[in-house]
Amino acid sequence: MDYSTKISERMWNLPDKGELESKREQTFIDDIVQKAHIERELFSHLDGIQTVFDGGAGCGRFSILLARQGLQVTHFDISQAMIDKARELAEKAGVLDHITFVKGALEDLSAYTDRSFDLVMSFDAPISYTWPNQEQTIRELVRIAKKRIMFSVSSRLGALPYLANPLQKNQFILDKNSSDSWVQWCLNSRQQMIDGFTFREENLLKTLDTGLLCDVEETKEAYDRGETPWCITYHFMPDELKQILENCGVKDVALAGPGAFARTIPNEILVKIMNDPEQKKDFLDFCHHYDSNPYVCGMGKDNLFARGEIG
Template sequence: MNYSQKISERQWNLPDKGELESRREATYIDDIIQKDHIQRRLLENLDGIRTVFDGGAGSGRFSILLAKQGCQVTHFDISQPMIDKARELAEKEGVLDRITFVKGALEDLSAYRDHEFDLVMSFDAPISYTWPNQNKVISELVRIARRKFIISVSSRLGSLPYYANPIQKNQFILDEKADDPFVQWIISNREQMISGFSFNKQVVDKLWADGLMGGEEEIAQYEQGGAPWCITYGFMPDELESILAENGVRNIRLSGPGAFGRTIPREILVKIMNDPKQKKDFLDFCYQYDSNPYVCGMGKDNLVAEGDIIIND
């Protein structure tokens, strides 16, 4: 097992992960935008879909969505707390009988047959956390797909602005009084993050060149018993499209959820989100804007790709 898998297992198996991840759309505006985008993309692609593999399924946001649409879903995740939360939510939604929960790492999908699932999906960038095996993981996910393939990975272009904005997450806090500990940390450390910031072109150039966020520092923290954030690989749009095409995915379409939303200050975003009519109209336009291929690389966190699997019998 390499360090990326070790670090991912420890990070995502922290006891509170399932609960915190399940509340993200009630906490962060960028999560509302991103998950709304993915939900629309999924619901547009369900014709003929009966079986689904959700890789890195987390607390079940999309597993449960598709189970409610009548699909049989394999919910696959590295985190037991995430699976436990997903099971709880699935029971509450009355779809427990349509979901099979499996604990495992994306690096090993050998238990699944070629073309076993009508739809294979993986969201919120678990593929990017499998570095240096991300290309192999994509290949294996494609292998088990029969009709549709939809994933999101970390966006290299979308991540680069973070290196010039240490308070980027402040923009997307929906409720500053939320009891989420990370929200309170962001708020309390805002001024310190600004005063201690200096732009480091060498760091930005490195991410631009190799796409890698994290490495030796995270490995050292892990060895000292910590639970660092996962080593993450950021994809360029043309790179991801090429990998998918090489693995037989056809009619590839890329999008960048959050590209429009990241241009708007928090005060305006909060006002929009608190008005149901404005929120609906705004999310409609975000989906339209963020689906344009010219902005796909500037999605806030993720680069979304969808395509068809064509099997020649």
């Protein structure tokens, strides 16, 4: 088993992962923006879709959404904790009869024949966690798609500001009184992160060149010591992702960078917008319009979104 699979399995199976992931849109504004963008794309491109494969489906944010539309969805994830949470939420939504839950790693889709699903989707970067097999993973996901694909992967240009801004997540905290442990850590560690920060050009240039933020060997060693490091994550350039998809036979590839507009706005204004339903709707509408512009697609907050047609 590759390190990418072993590390991902350990991290996403942490006991609280399913619960925390299911509440991200109640906690962070960047998650609201990204999920709203994807939801709009899905609802705009369901023509001819009856069967769906959701790879790295997590706690079911989109598999349950599509099951509610009467589609038959295969919810595929590496984490039993995520699947258990998704099943719980699917039961509450009354859509268990529209979802098949499968535990597995994206690196192995051999159980599925060519063109098995009308729509194949994979959101919030599970493809990027399969490094160094990310291109093969994309090929396999395209292989099992009959009509359409929708992916979001980690964005290289969008991720580089992380290395120059240790406070980047603070910008998107929706409620500073939240009991979420990550929110409170971000707030309580603010000055410590500022004091400990040093700008290192070589780190950014290395990531720009390789697409990797972490030291791969250090991450592997941490895993072998019994720790739970973040997954080794490959970050794509926009033209790179488009070329890979086109080489797989995907047509009419469209890219977007969810969060590109929102990341330009300070926290106080974002919170004000989110707390006013009318402003929030208008803001998310404009974000989708702005973030879909090809000139900003690489600067999405975390992910690079891609949509394309098969055949």
